[in-house]
Amino acid sequence: MYETLPVDEPVREQEHRVLLVEDDDGDAFLVQELLDGSDLELVRVRTLAEARPHLAGHGFGCVLLDLGLPDAQGLEAVHEVLAAGGRAVVCLTGLTDEQRGIAAMAAGAQDYLIKGSVDGQLLRRSVRYAIERRRADSSARQLFISRLREEENARLERGLLPVPQILDPTLGVTARYRPRGGGELGGDFYDVVETADGRVFVLLGDVAGHGPDEAALGVSLRIAWRALVLAGVGPERVLPVLEKVLVRERRSAEIFALASMLVIAADRRSAMLWLAAHLPPMLLDPAPIQVSGELTGPALGLLPDAAWRGLAVALPEEWRLMLYTDGLVEGRRGRSSQILGVPGLLELAAESRRLPGTPVLVDDLLDRVQRACGGTMPDDVAVVVLQWPLGGAPW
Numbered sequence: 001m002y003e004t005l006p007v008d009e010p011v012r013e014q015e016h017r018v019l020l021v022e023d024d025d026g027d028a029f030l031v032q033e034l035l036d037g038s039d040l041e042l043v044r045v046r047t048l049a050e051a052r053p054h055l056a057g058h059g060f061g062c063v064l065l066d067l068g069l070p071d072a073q074g075l076e077a078v079h080e081v082l083a084a085g086g087r088a089v090v091c092l093t094g095l096t097d098e099q100r101g102i103a104a105m106a107a108g109a110q111d112y113l114i115k116g117s118v119d120g121q122l123l124r125r126s127v128r129y130a131i132e133r134r135r136a137d138s139s140a141r142q143l144f145i146s147r148l149r150e151e152e153n154a155r156l157e158r159g160l161l162p163v164p165q166i167l168d169p170t171l172g173v174t175a176r177y178r179p180r181g182g183g184e185l186g187g188d189f190y191d192v193v194e195t196a197d198g199r200v201f202v203l204l205g206d207v208a209g210h211g212p213d214e215a216a217l218g219v220s221l222r223i224a225w226r227a228l229v230l231a232g233v234g235p236e237r238v239l240p241v242l243e244k245v246l247v248r249e250r251r252s253a254e255i256f257a258l259a260s261m262l263v264i265a266a267d268r269r270s271a272m273l274w275l276a277a278h279l280p281p282m283l284l285d286p287a288p289i290q291v292s293g294e295l296t297g298p299a300l301g302l303l304p305d306a307a308w309r310g311l312a313v314a315l316p317e318e319w320r321l322m323l324y325t326d327g328l329v330e331g332r333r334g335r336s337s338q339i340l341g342v343p344g345l346l347e348l349a350a351e352s353r354r355l356p357g358t359p360v361l362v363d364d365l366l367d368r369v370q371r372a373c374g375g376t377m378p379d380d381v382a383v384v385v386l387q388w389p390l391g392g393a394p395w
Helices: 025-035 048-055 076-084 095-107 120-160 212-230 235-249 341-352 358-372
Strands: 017-021 041-045 062-066 088-093 111-114 172-178 186-194 200-210 257-264 270-276 311-314 319-324 381-388
Touching: 017 025, 017 048, 025 041, 025 120, 041 048, 048 076, 062 076, 062 120, 076 088, 076 095, 088 095, 088 120, 095 111, 111 120, 172 186, 172 358, 186 212, 186 381, 200 212, 200 319, 200 381, 212 235, 212 257, 235 257, 235 270, 257 319, 319 358, 341 358, 358 381
Parallel strands: 017 041, 017 062, 062 088, 088 111
Antiparallel strands: 172 381, 186 200, 200 257, 257 270, 270 311, 319 381
């Protein structure tokens, strides 16, 4: 198996340094002689206790470990060196102890060698092979962890961003989500549900922070909201109950969430809006304008016994209404210190609204914002655009 790595292949960074843990002076001298003339630098200690300070750092690529140390029994030394992490382990054993070498490999060591049966070429190859194998194992492990994280993020994202539940064929819904640069999942969430009486409930929110905990909390809030709506809870009671859910589900008292809730009347001529420290939505037609947010209340989970008042919103005969999280406006324009802000978003939306079709408009607007921010979204962005009537004005 050693032929897979050339003898003279260079090792990277500190990996040319080898820690020899060997109490026998004769065996240690032999190892030194076998490595003489190579690019491997040997540092020798006699006991596991002497090795511990060296194991605490990251200055060695490989540990040559005698399995017969005076202060370690059985595979105790192997387990401790492996637990320290960050380096390959090659065990040294006597001819009569070959089974312990096999057991050491089963425990996680990269290789074992029998004393007295090793020449310089074999020892150097073994060290290099062990280093490469540890690196390959580490890469495979990181890839596995990355794939698990991607799968978990995908499950959380499906929970954060469900399929809108709309019965009205004349009402169009376009929803989009873009993660911030780096791809770490945030806590942005949305939902759209039409009830039996023809009203349409819309939720858009953002849990402060990034990571699986925040995303999981966003999923909990979104599911709780849908349950409240389907259970017929009055709109004025939804945010107070949602706040109680947040307080009981969050992992620390510092976590809060921004949210906006819109209830569109069955005749589609008006709506009621509740804001929990969230940006108000934007009417896109006939020219982009932000809906008044004068009755904005506190974020969910920020103040005890908070209250939110609904704001009546008149809708034109034909309309497109966009709800969006603050990631869409908080980026800086290119490399400047100027924040895009709502005025900048209104300018970009005025350019995008000329395009035919709401899905095209939304995608174009997101692209424009991303380009304006230097090619990377500064934060997660969730957008929901409702259009009525679907197939109305061509815009």
